[in-house]
Amino acid sequence: MERTEEPGRMPLNAEVTGYGSVAGPGLSVSVGGSESAPLLIPEPEAQPYRQWQPLTKEELEVAAGGPRWRKARCYLVLLFWLTWLAMLAIAIAIIVMSPRPVETPLKWWQKSLFYQLQPDLLTEERADGSGGINALCEQLPYLRSVGIGALILEGLFDKKASPLNRNATGERFGTLPQIQHLLAESHKADLKVVLDVCELDLLGPQDVAGKADKTSNLSATHALRFWLEQGAAGFAICDTDAAYSEMTLLEWKGVLKEFSSEEKERIVVVKQTKDVLPPLKSFSQGNVTLVDVVMRSILPSSQHLLSAKEVAVSIETHLQTREEDVWPSWTVGGKASLHLKKLLLVLVMTLPGTPVLRYDEDIDQAQNMSLEVGLSHGDAKKSSDTHTDKEKRHLASALFSTLSHSRAREEALLFGSFTFLPFNSSTDDSSSSLNSTIPSRPSPPILAFLRSWGCVHFLILLNVGPEPHALDPAWAPSLPKAGVFVANTGTVRLGSTTLDKLELRPHEAVVIKLFEAGSYS
Template structure:
């Protein structure tokens, strides 16, 4: 290659030189003044022409039609779909009943000896825990006549004690009901020409209603449990009832099946509350398996003859007492506790703190949650004890496990109650409840040692433990 070739090349690339390719601009810019805006025809051509404009208008119209259609369908679904209607509850449907049987002898007034003053002393304490009504038992002996109801046994001193209890209960905001269960209120013998009712019995009812009694308790085995008598009593109750303070009749069920009244259509108006026992009467304490079976049998027996008030009834093993407290407070209806059964003031400090905390937590939850007040109850299918291979609680290979579980639901709100009646801890199979939400928050437990949220697949129940969990529904509310 000649040495002059580089010089020739450089000369050729100099400005103004022929073939000056390196100095020439890569993009040639036209002067600004020479640019012309696109006219309408050019814009329509660039946008696809008149056909594209028509397609675009059609898409816009379809979008708005689809949006309006979805809105109309959504509104129709909300309007047509059944929704829960808030229920206005009576005072006896919101109350927790507490059954007391103090010594009413004129010589027993010291609060340490279980007299009437002992009950009066603890009325504010019971009110603070959520108790709404007392059921005074043992005020009348079984052979008492209607006349004895207004002149209570052993003269007027006992009547004065009951009146004192009524006055103190009124100050504490508690209602008092008198139990006349198994008392002879029919001292007239029935004859073919006479009605079985007794005017002196209604006079006795009026006497105590005037004193401020909120109602009476009878047994379904009493002669007074009849249509004729209860219709007469209902008229007396209506004389003293107001819209805010209705006087009621509570029937304690002593048989397996409540004896129906002759006029069954009037049963709901004649009987306000039916007190049922969860456990059957037994001479020997029931085992955990027998308790589980009895509870399950009772829950599966649906009787719509009045508002239900649950009481334990039978003897509960010591290790299951807190579990039964959870059970009674989460069942539909108004629980009825017996004195020294659940919130006795003589417990030691540690036990009292735990029991009272559990009772108070459940009481507050029941008073403000519609699902626990009057929501539906559904027994979950895995609460029935089967053989081990088919039971969802599967961390042992010895025996089926008596675990009870049920849901309380109202609208989108659900509460899950699990009760382990075995002395071993139980782990849940991850697939135990595929239809339930995966997550929830602890409301209460027998040990009061669970707080915060939890996943159902990671739950483990301790021996004799019961838990109450409020479930989180995806996309719902709580």
């Protein structure tokens, strides 16, 4: 019986082609080889481990390009160091050969700040007699701490007797031992003392020709030797005294030279009372300097307080006409209002030369101590007034100390060059130039000058008038526009500023250290 195959069924003896022959990646399918095809791909056999070893010399030379490349590297390193040394040598040569300001060797009296006073002004006479010279001895360390280097003592000698006589000291100042004690204490405090004998009859009676008796000259010479032996640093006379003559000063200079050394040079100070200093013949010779310091007053002598315009004219005159024959010394001299007191202090301390300041109770330590006592024992109203006075004196003392120490450490303020700077003010009512004289101008213009040393510049601005002033933006285009406040007489100014935004308050003086934008010198 023949078997009939049903549709859809596969015969049992049918050959299966392609079963298990699905080709995978990397596999080839062949007929009859489906059963022998591996189901998993075997992993490659691990290569044998090879230990790291550094390259040999030969391998390094091959990798580096050979011995020629090694020589080239040596030459490049040598060239680098030679170039660096050459640049260093050129930089040193530029610094050495570049022009620099020559520092002027100054004497002690050219660097010091002088303080002129009478011992009885320091404090009132006390019941125990501790006023006068004794009070001055107590304040010597304090005066030295605020920057004072020398004292000019007035009124130590009695005008009725021979002024340089060792026994003819002023009755109100005590006896000779007290003055000797003062000189000894001044030496301990590192303060020089100059004895003021101005307007005193030093040479005694004179003949018709104006020449003093030889006996009087000899007596004065012996007196000079006595006070120099006690430690006096010099003597101050007036240009109207009989001692202000070539013959007398030559004798005095001979005596001073015997007691002088490089560090302790003895000096002669002449107070100029006239508009023009009477000339001496030795000034024109140039080989002998009979006068070391000429003390000039910025303000003219007057019985009344000078107006702001008179003060401005006097200051401008001295700024424009400065004599170079002898070393100058500046003092206020005349009378000015309290508003201009601090302004004149800034002017004296920043002008070239030796500043000489008169006694000021604002920087008196004894006066400040008495204010503190009044503040602690006064009633409410008096305590408020005393507190205000104490604050004002504290600001005045701080200004004095700042100016004195700035002048001592800044070469530009000590012996730098001086440049007067006339300029216009930006306000409408004072737009005229400083050199022009317009009677209708209601307020004096700003006065300005520059003290320079190398690349360091100090700008001093003085607003003498009672109105605020701003600087003209076009003024002094060659000056640096930025600066930092060093000192000022008004409200305390701190930090940096720019000249185009600076406005001076009434009766204000400002000291600014200028520097280029983005730098500070």
